[in-house]
Amino acid sequence: MVRISVIVPVYNCEDYLEESLGSILKQTFNDIEVICIDDGSTDDSLGILNEMASSDSRIQVFPQENQGAGAVRNYGMKKASGDYVYFFDADDYLLKEGLEKAYSNAIRNDSDIVFFKFDQYKDNKFLTHSGPYIELQFKGADFDNFTFDWHDYRTGPFTGPFAPWLKLYKKEFLDAHECFRFPNDLNHNDVPFHVMTFLKASKISFVPEHLYRYRIDNAGSITNNRLKKYDHIFRIIQIVEDFLLSEDYMEEFKREFDYFKANRIT
Numbered sequence: 001m002v003r004i005s006v007i008v009p010v011y012n013c014e015d016y017l018e019e020s021l022g023s024i025l026k027q028t029f030n031d032i033e034v035i036c037i038d039d040g041s042t043d044d045s046l047g048i049l050n051e052m053a054s055s056d057s058r059i060q061v062f063p064q065e066n067q068g069a070g071a072v073r074n075y076g077m078k079k080a081s082g083d084y085v086y087f088f089d090a091d092d093y094l095l096k097e098g099l100e101k102a103y104s105n106a107i108r109n110d111s112d113i114v115f116f117k118f119d120q121y122k123d124n125k126f127l128t129h130s131g132p133y134i135e136l137q138f139k140g141a142d143f144d145n146f147t148f149d150w151h152d153y154r155t156g157p158f159t160g161p162f163a164p165w166l167k168l169y170k171k172e173f174l175d176a177h178e179c180f181r182f183p184n185d186l187n188h189n190d191v192p193f194h195v196m197t198f199l200k201a202s203k204i205s206f207v208p209e210h211l212y213r214y215r216i217d218n219a220g221s222i223t224n225n226r227l228k229k230y231d232h233i234f235r236i237i238q239i240v241e242d243f244l245l246s247e248d249y250m251e252e253f254k255r256e257f258d259y260f261k262a263n264r265i266t
Contacts, residue, residue: 003031004084004099005171007076009069010036014043016091016215018052023093025056029100034059035076036090040066045090070182070189073164077174077181085171087164091215093121098211102168105207109147112173112201118166118212130214132161134206147203157198158253158260162191166212173201183239186232191264192239199249233264 006024010017024034036059038046046063053059062075073087084106088094098116106114115134120127137153138146150157174180179196182189198204237260244250244257 002033002082004029004033004086004103004168005076005080005082006032006034006086006088006099007073007080008034008036008088008090009039009072009076010041010045010049010090011039011066011069012041012043012045013090014041014045014048017045017048020088020090020093021049021052021059023096024088024099025052025058026096027094027099028097029103030058032058032099033080033082035079036061037072037075038063039068039072040064068185068189070186071184073182073189074184080171083171085169085174087167089165089214092165093213093215095211095213099168101207101209101211105144105205106168106170108145109203109205111147111168111203111205112170113197113204114168114207115204116166116207116212117210118161118163118214119210120214120216122215122217127216129210130161132156132166132206135208143206143208147205149202149204150199153204154253155256155259156204157195158256159263160191160194162188162194163214164190164193165214169197173197179243183236186235187229188232188236191236192243195240195260196243199247230265237261237264 008021036049038049038061049061053061077085084103086099102114102116105111115132117132118130120130138148177200180193182193244253250257
């Protein structure tokens with residue numbers, strides 16, 4: 001068993017894959033397995049993965065027909081054997097101390113989830129620093145030794161950031177809840193996952209550093225027409241609503257959910 005399972009959905013990332021996956025392999029924290037699922041790429045992504053796996057035994061490669069990032073992440077969770085799980089996007093970049101800092105914080109605080117910050121890049125040029133700005137919610141906190149949950153941060157489940165690549169998850173926590181799955185066929189499938197995990201976590205912690213570089217210019221990313229986009233949004237809202245009702249959260253979070261719906265639609 002390893003300490004961290006890194007789950008990497010891969011789809012048409014040949015231009016970025018060596019650099020991006022290389023950032024994982026060069027981490028200062030190396031007790032990891034890297035579970036790469038090629039989601040039916042039509043470029044040479046699978047060939048690059050196999051070549052990298054031949055020289056690093058930590059990489060596992062699983063090719064499959066195209067099913068979307070949600071199905072890929074769910075498959076990766078089933079394969080994961082680590083104490084913690086990290087979801088990484090194959091066209092981005094993690095600073096070399098990213099896993100070490102997140103894992104150290106997780107162990108010190110016995111966290112179910114650890115958040116950290118990210119930077120946005122376009123054409124390999126820095127654009128802006130991005131949140132989550134949790135330190136504004138907990139001013140003066142010693143985040144090396146500090147945890148919170150939704151009672152302390154009521155808007156957190158519904159305002160994001162929703163992306164899983166700025167969070168480290170305890171595997172035992174994920175396995176304890178069958179509902180913690182990504183919708184298979186939806187864009188923004190990370191939104192329901194974030195809402196559910198945030199509401200169920202008893203200990204969330206935070207590393208107030210920008211450890212991740214998010215690339216916004218990958219031409220292989222999926223784009224959708226407006227009608228399909230709104231269909232996905234309404235289905236995501238329905239999934240979240242069904243969860244809140246089934247777990248008796250709706251009365252508690254009606255105001256936050258209404259805000260969530262308005263922001264998704266607009």
